[in-house]
Amino acid sequence: MRKLTLWGQAWRQLVLFAIGIFVLFPIYGLLRMAFDGSLKGAATEFHWLPKQFSVQPMLAVLDRPYQSAQFSTILGNSLVVSFSAAILALVLGVSLAYAFARFRFPGRQSGLFIILLTALLPPIAFTTPLYILLSWLGIRGSLLALILVYAAFAMPFCVWNLRAAFQAIPRETEEAAYLDGAGDLATFACISLPLSLPAIAVAALIAFLTAYSEFTIGWLFVSKPNTVTLAMAIYAIVSTGAAQPWSQLGSLALLMSIPVVVIFLLLQRALLERMMFGAADD
Numbered sequence: 001m002r003k004l005t006l007w008g009q010a011w012r013q014l015v016l017f018a019i020g021i022f023v024l025f026p027i028y029g030l031l032r033m034a035f036d037g038s039l040k041g042a043a044t045e046f047h048w049l050p051k052q053f054s055v056q057p058m059l060a061v062l063d064r065p066y067q068s069a070q071f072s073t074i075l076g077n078s079l080v081v082s083f084s085a086a087i088l089a090l091v092l093g094v095s096l097a098y099a100f101a102r103f104r105f106p107g108r109q110s111g112l113f114i115i116l117l118t119a120l121l122p123p124i125a126f127t128t129p130l131y132i133l134l135s136w137l138g139i140r141g142s143l144l145a146l147i148l149v150y151a152a153f154a155m156p157f158c159v160w161n162l163r164a165a166f167q168a169i170p171r172e173t174e175e176a177a178y179l180d181g182a183g184d185l186a187t188f189a190c191i192s193l194p195l196s197l198p199a200i201a202v203a204a205l206i207a208f209l210t211a212y213s214e215f216t217i218g219w220l221f222v223s224k225p226n227t228v229t230l231a232m233a234i235y236a237i238v239s240t241g242a243a244q245p246w247s248q249l250g251s252l253a254l255l256m257s258i259p260v261v262v263i264f265l266l267l268q269r270a271l272l273e274r275m276m277f278g279a280a281d282d
Contacts, residue, residue, distance in 0.1 A: 034058065034250035057247035058255075065233050065252050069225040078212060078229040079259065081143055085150035086207035092151070093158025093203060098188060100159065101166035102174075112163075119156030123217050126152075131220055141223040149221065150211035157210075158203040165199030166192060201267045208263060230256045 032047070033039065037054025062071050099105075100112055130149055134140040139148075169192055177187040193200070215231035222228055228236075234256065237249045 030250050034254045036247050039245045039247040058251040061248050061251040074230055074233055081146045082208050082211040084147045085211040086204050088151040089154040089158050089207040093155055097159045097162035098166050101163045115156045115159050140221050145221040154207035154210045157206055161203050162199055165196040169195050
């Protein structure tokens with residue numbers, strides 16, 4: 001391995017420092033805005049520190065961040081919808097990905113192309129058929145509708161990501177299990193799934209974030225305040241302009257980021273293993 005010169009190491013550290021500032025500065029701005037009690041509407045000027053430090057915006061958000069809906073209700077809606085959509089997308093995506101990776105059947109290539117095509121199309125293109133379908137089923141205004149819609153949006157990435165993971169598993173490993181008397185289901189559950197856990201963690205995180213952060217499509221399938229999610233509540237504050245203090249917007253965004261950070265910390269080992277696995281393949 002070639003040893004870096006002092007100048008080479010210095011400019012690399014400088015670039016990394018600039019990238020770190022670029023990433024952390026918006027987070028700092030969010031923290032400053034969340035505890036600035038002087039904001040009566042939208043922020044119009046920048047300050048390094050809050051002009052009037054206050055926890056009142058945080059307390060207001062923890063009470064009722066959107067109309068008559070309580071924070072606990074909105075947070076529960078977001079977590080239920082996001083986790084349920086992620087689980088549904090994973091269950092269907094794992095089985096589809098394994099079938100595409102290990103079996104040969106008519107329409108296999110066409111199916112993969114259609115799944116990829118749905119990932120490339122903007123979600124807004126599916127709003128009309130989804131609206132009609134969910135209205136016909138009678139579930140359009142429920143959380144179940146959001147779960148089904150977000151799971152469908154997360155499915156293409158799950159299928160393609162997990163298909164690559166299953167293809168990276170040597171066939172000899174599965175064939176050895178067959179020789180020991182294991183059936184298809186036992187081989188899949190005891191060999192293929194454990195070896196693909198890093199990729200499953202990545203797919204789970206992406207599926208969760210897809211449902212957790214989406215708000216534009218969700219408004220089409222929500223008609224009551226008690227079915228609003230955190231992302232929708234944040235958009236509602238933004239859409240009011242200066243009618244509502246943006247310190248509450250910062251507080252709500254800060255609270256919304258906590259579950260994501262916790263989930264990332266829980267999955268960080270699997271995510272690092274996935275990145276190292278990909279680097280080893282290269």
